[in-house]
Amino acid sequence: MLDVDAIRKDFPVLSRILPNGKPLVYLDNAATSQKPKQVLDALTAYYELHNANVHRGVHTLAEEATALYEGARDAVASFINAPSRDEVVFTKNASESLNLVANMLGWAEEPYKVDADSEIVITEMEHHSNIVPWQLLAQRTGAKLKWFGLTDDGRLDLSHIDEIITEKTKVVSFVLVSNILGTVNPVEAIVRRAQDVGALVVIDASQAAPHMVLDVQALEADFVAFTGHKMLAPTGIGVLWGRQELLEDLPPFLGGGEMIETVSMQSSTYAPAPHKFEAGTPPIAQAVGLGAAIEYLNGVGMDAIAAHEHRITEYALSRLAEVPDLRVIGPTTAEDRAAAISFTLGDIHPHDVGQVLDEQGIAVRVGHHCARPVCLRYGIPATTRASFYLYSTEAEVDALIDGLHHVRAFFG
Amino acid sequence: MLDVDAIRKDFPVLSRILPNGKPLVYLDNAATSQKPKQVLDALTAYYELHNANVHRGVHTLAEEATALYEGARDAVASFINAPSRDEVVFTKNASESLNLVANMLGWAEEPYKVDADSEIVITEMEHHSNIVPWQLLAQRTGAKLKWFGLTDDGRLDLSHIDEIITEKTKVVSFVLVSNILGTVNPVEAIVRRAQDVGALVVIDASQAAPHMVLDVQALEADFVAFTGHKMLAPTGIGVLWGRQELLEDLPPFLGGGEMIETVSMQSSTYAPAPHKFEAGTPPIAQAVGLGAAIEYLNGVGMDAIAAHEHRITEYALSRLAEVPDLRVIGPTTAEDRAAAISFTLGDIHPHDVGQVLDEQGIAVRVGHHCARPVCLRYGIPATTRASFYLYSTEAEVDALIDGLHHVRAFFG
Amino acid sequence: MKLDSMYQDIILDHYKHPHGRGLRDGDAEVHHVNPTCGDEITLRVKLEGNVLKDVSYEGQGCSISQASASVLNDLLVGKELGEAQQIQEAFLELMQSKGQLEGDEEVLEDAIAFAGVSKYPARVKCALLSWMAWKDATAQALAGAPVKESA
Amino acid sequence: MKLDSMYQDIILDHYKHPHGRGLRDGDAEVHHVNPTCGDEITLRVKLEGNVLKDVSYEGQGCSISQASASVLNDLLVGKELGEAQQIQEAFLELMQSKGQLEGDEEVLEDAIAFAGVSKYPARVKCALLSWMAWKDATAQALAGAPVKESA
Numbered sequence A, B: 001m002l003d004v005d006a007i008r009k010d011f012p013v014l015s016r017i018l019p020n021g022k023p024l025v026y027l028d029n030a031a032t033s034q035k036p037k038q039v040l041d042a043l044t045a046y047y048e049l050h051n052a053n054v055h056r057g058v059h060t061l062a063e064e065a066t067a068l069y070e071g072a073r074d075a076v077a078s079f080i081n082a083p084s085r086d087e088v089v090f091t092k093n094a095s096e097s098l099n100l101v102a103n104m105l106g107w108a109e110e111p112y113k114v115d116a117d118s119e120i121v122i123t124e125m126e127h128h129s130n131i132v133p134w135q136l137l138a139q140r141t142g143a144k145l146k147w148f149g150l151t152d153d154g155r156l157d158l159s160h161i162d163e164i165i166t167e168k169t170k171v172v173s174f175v176l177v178s179n180i181l182g183t184v185n186p187v188e189a190i191v192r193r194a195q196d197v198g199a200l201v202v203i204d205a206s207q208a209a210p211h212m213v214l215d216v217q218a219l220e221a222d223f224v225a226f227t228g229h230k231m232l233a234p235t236g237i238g239v240l241w242g243r244q245e246l247l248e249d250l251p252p253f254l255g256g257g258e259m260i261e262t263v264s265m266q267s268s269t270y271a272p273a274p275h276k277f278e279a280g281t282p283p284i285a286q287a288v289g290l291g292a293a294i295e296y297l298n299g300v301g302m303d304a305i306a307a308h309e310h311r312i313t314e315y316a317l318s319r320l321a322e323v324p325d326l327r328v329i330g331p332t333t334a335e336d337r338a339a340a341i342s343f344t345l346g347d348i349h350p351h352d353v354g355q356v357l358d359e360q361g362i363a364v365r366v367g368h369h370c371a372r373p374v375c376l377r378y379g380i381p382a383t384t385r386a387s388f389y390l391y392s393t394e395a396e397v398d399a400l401i402d403g404l405h406h407v408r409a410f411f412g
Numbered sequence C, D: 001m002k003l004d005s006m007y008q009d010i011i012l013d014h015y016k017h018p019h020g021r022g023l024r025d026g027d028a029e030v031h032h033v034n035p036t037c038g039d040e041i042t043l044r045v046k047l048e049g050n051v052l053k054d055v056s057y058e059g060q061g062c063s064i065s066q067a068s069a070s071v072l073n074d075l076l077v078g079k080e081l082g083e084a085q086q087i088q089e090a091f092l093e094l095m096q097s098k099g100q101l102e103g104d105e106e107v108l109e110d111a112i113a114f115a116g117v118s119k120y121p122a123r124v125k126c127a128l129l130s131w132m133a134w135k136d137a138t139a140q141a142l143a144g145a146p147v148k149e150s151a
């Protein structure tokens, strides 16, 4: 069991009193997480003592900054059980990581090249950041974009898997945990089929990395993307993990300082991965912050965090079921399900739900959660989403339920 | 005159004692600047009180975070005298800003499209971040890359401007202030010729924005790129300013959350600029930090900073002239010159120069400074570079000169 | 309570009983969305000479965006274009006032109920959605654009 | 003083008077650069059966990278390949030791002077440049690659 009280003390914002006098109940963790003071201290120490540009200096600060930055890469590599630290590329966010892969595949040589004869497979529950890059790639190469649909209870419909993933499929990209439905997807079935047809597999782990053990070797994917700000780290840092031989074979994306081996006006050669994909001054302090966040998460234990969130999810689902006219969009049990719960409340628009909850200090997200196709699929304009994390409590669930009763009364 | 003593007190790292007992003399400002506590406080306050994801929330924290993030955009817009705040795009660094433009022009429609009939013009003194993106664009489109050479005294050789910028030129991209030579380039002559042939003008202002008044309207460019970490702001934030009608007409670069108007599985439409170019969760805290950095710079005054650096540069150039066998690479007077000074010292390799200086607490940069073509042009393997900022003092110049004498004695 | 300043009874009334809803004959049609929340509106204007004969609309969205479209219909239909435009500008000014203005009841009638909404940046866009759509559709109608099919 | 631990006299001697410098006949040639600092080396190996007949090189770089190439030439020329490889591995281990190892003088001779360099991550690459180039060139020579023209 987590000592949630002790954990909450590490997060300064959680004791914030809002301008209307209400204490903050932060249930918007799928959008972004709060930061413990350990992470903020790491940032401040970096800037107050060691700040320098990395990799190209022989002076003390530059050596220290480089050691801290590369140390963060080690921390990420071991957090996701990467076979090699050189497989960890730092980006600005998960969206850049996913765009990086889509662009590499557009510019790649055979056998990776996505062209007019290729098919790209995604799913209907992707975040826009795992839809739009592939739409752009399809438009620009003439490739065909296909996708898995959803079942009524918020799961992937894999019944036509052999027609969707075919010999023409060059890449299959899908979300491990949906940010809108909370669904945890069955990786193995998809990876198996993708491997059978020789397609590359990209996994969007943005909602998984913060909440459960993430083992890139166990996933057997080719690329895994996630984002720092949802896992206690600063904004401005993301990760792309990729298999070493792919990172070696694939062409660079952004060009500039850091990513080169040698430059002349006529032509350039590129540094080995991961540097090949890190053009310009990297998010140094943010990587250091991510390293500190991982240290914090490891200290608590990812298994313990997952178990805590599972309990909270079960409790929340059972209490939400008490609220009249409330319809959960996504799995209604805690099985293969993470701690982001979307719902509608009668025909009260989610914007109105969120506003009235905010008045009570309860921060939830409303809208399409950057997953508009899911709303279209279920014929709803938007949802209200409550999402939990390691510092969430049953009392916060109770506050949410009270709040929802109040919403109903207000618009009743 | 600046009150440099008072300014130095705002920068915690400047009072650092290094592990070898020497106080830090930080002369690596062209690589990255140090951060005042005002900026660090803004970061901490953001994370401790207001942290939330932006733009899509109705709850209090989301409204506060959005106001802070968009407030930083206002600060940048007024700092560079942009006609509209919507012309300010936040990126992760200057390198991304430059790649963004190169990619947009590759995917654009006529009249902007760069294709096999087009020519791209850069200069031999560009940072790799303003070379490699154009080499990649040229490779991928078949366009021809051309460049201005350099005179022996470190200036652009514009004598063949009419042959270099021609009717075929689609884009001219050049550095306002060279990070290796310190040269301040004559913008007007180049812009005039580019406008005559209808080419777009991109200005890399990475070494200008931190040190002088930057007025994008006065420059008459189409795009201006710069980077936060060199101007007292955190790592992980850059800026691309672009003329509104161009940002409206040009296609997006990265796809994802935030940058869309409406998404379906079949197709998507994009939000108006600047959001069209900001895929994914933006560097929120870093933008807030950049806003605080700009407030700090404005408080001191950009004119006063430029004047201070001019004085330091004059002093440094005159004292460096005393050191036997020292050859300045770049302009040898402070006229049209910024405060980054590269030099060689006999045939002592810059790496060795830097190492011996570091032993005395003096942090300089050695190598090709991501501008290898400049080293090739002047037939040198690398340079040692000392670069100054608002907190630099004459005493630090003196320490450098003493250090260089020591280097000569050591390898003598 | 702060909430009541946003959700005035007038707003809730318009939300529950919208005026002039539904798509009717028009000279121009536009479809606007609020990308931040997904609110959508399809709106048509019908001109007769200089007079705004009808504003018809259909859409989905929160109480604020729905009520605002209803109020717009009330206020603008039957007005001369010049006057309609003045009302639109007055409403825009009110919504951008960050809670500083109360609004002129002579001009804005029920729309002054939205004064409280102007304190909530994320909701201002909801309130303005139909008004921006109206402005766009009117410009198109004046330019003689044909009625588009509903998207 | 810390500096002296890096810049041992042996290193400075090799730097000022490099052994075996210059490009001579070879079975394979490689060109390696250190992207962090721009140090470059062109290196050729000449094999005779199992024996390393010559290692010739040309390059530009700091005292550490230059001295290291000179020491390599001293240590490896005339050795059997197996032994040369052991020496290379011992040097690599020393350089990656972050100042923890002193190096076996029996095996490494002058090269133990580089022990102090191993405390400076940015300089380790300088010290290893010629050794990595040698390893690469030897592999190519064994694979029967033809001598490339100098780049």
Ligand SMILES: Cc1ncc(COP(=O)(O)O)c(C=O)c1O
Pocket: A257, A279, A280, A281, A282, B030, B031, B093, B094, B095, B096, B127, B129, B130, B175, B177, B178, B179, B204, B206, B207, B227, B228, B229, B238, B370
């Ligand atoms: C002139 C110039 N352009 C571009 C850059 C790239 O900036 P960044 O590394 O922040 O992308 C730099 C700094 O490294 C620079 O000095």
Ligand SMILES: Cc1ncc(COP(=O)(O)O)c(C=O)c1O
Pocket: A030, A031, A093, A094, A095, A096, A127, A129, A130, A175, A177, A178, A179, A204, A206, A207, A227, A228, A229, A238, A370, B257, B279, B280, B281, B282
């Ligand atoms: C499932 C999923 N994928 C991708 C993203 C994009 O992450 P970011 O906005 O940090 O790029 C998010 C979060 O917004 C997400 O929830």
